Amino acid sequence: MNNLIKISGIITESIVDGPGIRYVVFFQGCHHNCPGCQNIHSHNCDGGYFKNIDEIIDEINYNKLITGVTISGGEPFLQPDKLFILLTKIKCIFKFSIIVYTGYIFEDLLKINSYYIKKSLNIIDFIIDGRFEVDKKTFLFPFIGSWNQRIINVKNTFKSGVISLEILNK
16 A cells, blocks of 8 residues: 555644644545535545655654644545555654544444544544535634534544534634
8 A cells, every 4th residue: 555645735734723733634535515615626536636644744743833633625534545544653653633524424434334434533533524514604613614513522432332522622
């Protein structure tokens, strides 16, 4: 398996994609096509560019201000094997909190028969799930775009067997 991941871009220091100073990787390709999506440029599966996962790890390691990593898109789960490799390296090397944005509903991700998705879910700390819905747009809660989206504490959810919702503070 090669270490190339298809992305639309990277933000090396973000304070709007999760708590603290976060390194953000935007995956390329999305089939959800949510009207009003702020990352419309990341939808086309033929767009973007390839980046070596080890280069991403080196960039994270270089910046000592980073306190977490956020994976967004596009749709990260369209490249489940690459997502798994990236998440594994981040968690093993840095122990940072990991947030993943997805247009899928968490319960639907659990139903997908994919080794890499299941393994990735066991690494992720928080998932922000659900398609962006422009008619439900909100600015009341940090890190979600519309009311239908949820911030799920994945570890607590697996531990309790019940969806564990969180409100993340900036």
